[in-house]
Amino acid sequence: MNTIVADGFSRRATLALYLREAKYEFLRVLRSPAFSVPTLVFAPMFYLLFGVLLNHGNVQAASYLMATYSVFGVMGPGLFGFGVGLAMDRERGLLTLKRVQPVPALAPLLAKVGMAMIFAACIGVMLVALGMTLGGVNMQASQVALLLCVDILGVVPFCALGLLIGTLASGNAAPAVVNLIYMPLALLSGLWLPLRMMPEVIQTIAPVWPSWHLSQLALKIIGQDSGRPAGMHVAVLLGFSAICLFLAQRRLQRH
Incomplete structure (x- = not known):
């Protein structure tokens, strides 16, 4: 009986540490x-400019850009929150301090993931609201829920990539490195413009990028994807996340 009570108290204490x-x-x-x-x-802001003002009356374009700009938006918290935040924490010695404190090793990382998911949810809600009110986009409640799930869960691969960047770059260099990855990924994945409007070589290599696979999941919800199976996109994103986490873990073990 005492063991059960102790285990219950230990779990509550651990959960409290994670929440704190x-x-x-x-x-x-x-x-x-x-x-x-x-x-x-x-x-x-970009969606208002390109999806609403420059494509006024074009509901198909407004729907496409609502989905792709939501992906563009959720990439940011993962890349910058981990890539820049972790690099600065590592440089300042905060990671070393966390290791000697009575805090679970995963707590700081899971806290950053939770933060990124909250930001992703806020961005997704704002874009859906703008699309349905100003862009003329018509979506059912189930489609809205699915798109928000894609946005919230889709931040994880970019948290993993940001984590890897944060273990490689210094605090001063991390913002530049993240931007050098963030902006080209968005452009080459068709997040700003449909891929059919780009050179054929960019269309051919688009499946290499994780952002393209996430955008295809978002576009599938509104019926504007390339037609490839959702399972393939999910598998690629999971594999990409696993590789980044593996490499980041090896880097962190050396520090």
Whole structure:
């Protein structure tokens, strides 16, 4: 009986540590407007310009860009939250400090993932609201729910990529490295313009990028994807995440 009570208390204490770490991570991000404001605003702002104003009356374009800009938006919290945040924490010695504290090893990383998912959910909700009110997009409740799930869960591969970047780049170099990866990935995956409007070579290599696979899952919900099976896209994203996490873990073990 005492063992059961002790185990229950231990689980509650561990859960409290995870929740406390997530709370502090979220508060830290909110107190950094240089990160939180652009992350939340860029994708909806670009959608207003390209999806609503420049394609006024074109519901198909508004639907396509709503889905792809949601993917563009959710890439940011994962890449910048991990890529820049982890690089700075590592350089300042915060990771070393966390290791000697009575905190589960995964707590800081899971807190960052939770933060990225919250930002992804906010971005997805804003884009769906803009699309359905100003863009003329017509979606059923089930489609909205599925798109938000893709956005929230789709941030994980980019958290993994950001984690890898954060283990490789210095704190000063990380923002530039992330931008050098973030913007080309968005362009080459057809997140800003449909791939059919781009050179054939870009269309051919698009399946190489994880952002293309995530965008295909989002576009499948509104019936504008390339027609490839969803399982293939999910498998590629899971494999990509696993590779990035494996390489990042090896790098972290050396520090």
